[in-house]
Amino acid sequence: MPRLAEPFAxxxxxxxxxxxMPPMCQYSVADKDGKPNDWHLVHxxxxxxxxxxxxxxxxxxxxxxxxxxxxxLGFWSDDHIPAFxxxxxxxxxxxxxxxxxxxHAGRKALDAAVPVAPSAIPFAxxxxxxxALQTAEVRxxxxxxxxxxRRAVAAGVDTIELHGAHGYLIHQFHSPGMNRRDxxxxxxxxxxxxxxxxxxxxxxxxxxxxxxxxxxxxxxEGGYDLDHSLAVFERYKEAGVDLFHVSTGGEGGPAGPxxxxxxxxxxxPFARAVKEKLNVPVIAVGLLDEPQLAEATVANGxxxxxxxxxxxxxxxxxxxxxxxxxxxxxxLPKQYERGY
Numbered sequence: 001m002p003r004l005a006e007p008f009a010x011x012x013x014x015x016x017x018x019x020x021m022p023p024m025c026q027y028s029v030a031d032k033d034g035k036p037n038d039w040h041l042v043h044x045x046x047x048x049x050x051x052x053x054x055x056x057x058x059x060x061x062x063x064x065x066x067x068x069x070x071x072x073l074g075f076w077s078d079d080h081i082p083a084f085x086x087x088x089x090x091x092x093x094x095x096x097x098x099x100x101x102x103x104h105a106g107r108k109a110l111d112a113a114v115p116v117a118p119s120a121i122p123f124a125x126x127x128x129x130x131x132a133l134q135t136a137e138v139r140x141x142x143x144x145x146x147x148x149x150r151r152a153v154a155a156g157v158d159t160i161e162l163h164g165a166h167g168y169l170i171h172q173f174h175s176p177g178m179n180r181r182d183x184x185x186x187x188x189x190x191x192x193x194x195x196x197x198x199x200x201x202x203x204x205x206x207x208x209x210x211x212x213x214x215x216x217x218x219x220x221e222g223g224y225d226l227d228h229s230l231a232v233f234e235r236y237k238e239a240g241v242d243l244f245h246v247s248t249g250g251e252g253g254p255a256g257p258x259x260x261x262x263x264x265x266x267x268x269p270f271a272r273a274v275k276e277k278l279n280v281p282v283i284a285v286g287l288l289d290e291p292q293l294a295e296a297t298v299a300n301g302x303x304x305x306x307x308x309x310x311x312x313x314x315x316x317x318x319x320x321x322x323x324x325x326x327x328x329x330x331x332l333p334k335q336y337e338r339g340y
Contacts, residue, residue: 002323002326004018004323011207013054013158016095018298018305019052020305023163023213025072027072034077041090044087045091048093048094048096051332052319053305054096056098061105061148062145066109066144069110085156099161100152100155100157102161102162103169106118107121107122107123107252114128114131115131116131116133135183145196149203160204161212162241164212164214165247167251170192171250173192176189177251210241211243215250219255219258220254223256230278242281243282246270248286264289265287265293267284275304283303284303284305288308288311291323291325
């Protein structure tokens with residue numbers, strides 16, 4: 001049996017295989033209200049039919065101006081719960097588990113009239129100038145993450161992922177290049193993330209693991225390196241993160257020499273570094289679309305799970321096809337058995 005086909009368990013989360021659909025924004029909310037619609041239903045449920053072990057719903061934001069665009073998902077109101085619950089229920093029908101990525105875009109909120117951030121530093125030369133959050137506003141923002149997580153739990157998710165990568169708000173706070181504050185959230189760069197983690201954990205059911213997407217290094221000139229991120233992630237682990245979803249970069253600004261090449265598996269060494277240093281399970285990402293490479297990533301112990309993004313945009317049944325290519329026998333919907 002391929003290693004990708006092996007079950008995986010973390011606390012009360014049990015997956016049928018090691019394949020993850022990572023969050024990928026669809027920019028498809030019809031009425032700018034943050035609610036998922038029929039597009040999102042078909043998009044996610046088809047990947048469950050296709051045999052994916054864990055599906056993580058795209059970046060879902062804690063307030064309207066926390067979205068990258070007005071067409072992104074949100075969870076700032078209890079009115080959002082039924083639409084998400086519909087997707088969760090249908091994904092479960094086909095044997096997959098499902099989580100939601102909770103986030104705030106911070107200075108990368110493109111459609112916000114005035115984006116907010118730790119400090120008034122735009123992410124690009126032609127981007128809007130963000131407004132630095134007041135200390136009281138930062139504390140209020142922590143509560144918004146907690147409430148979004150509470151709503152996700154009410155919708156029936158199996159896990160929650162916090163977005164601490166790619167230059168969004170949590171990442172902005174733990175980055176020395178983006179956080180120039182002189183209050184407690186500037187003196188302790190991990191504080192904002194740790195407070196969110198603890199508050200979110202307070203509303204999770206016993207046994208539900210908390211995941212976190214992180215950027216292990218920054219690409220911008222003078223950006224942080226692995227030593228900095230590992231120290232921050234250690235704090236996040238102590239605060240309650242159970243698994244890290246390890247990516248890199250995305251913070252904005254021109255890339256410096258630290259940016260690795262865009263070749264298959266280019267981010268896998270960072271996942272292994274986090275796994276070995278922190279002794280936690282990790283998800284690896286980064287052009288792992290070829291089944292043999294995804295299999296090797298797990299079989300070699302570089303990561304516990306692999307996330308396949310663009311490959312699943314091209315093929316909703318990537319998981320089924322990958323396991324068959326590796327000699328496995330995936331569970332097929334009875335309606336499709338004759339096709340195989």
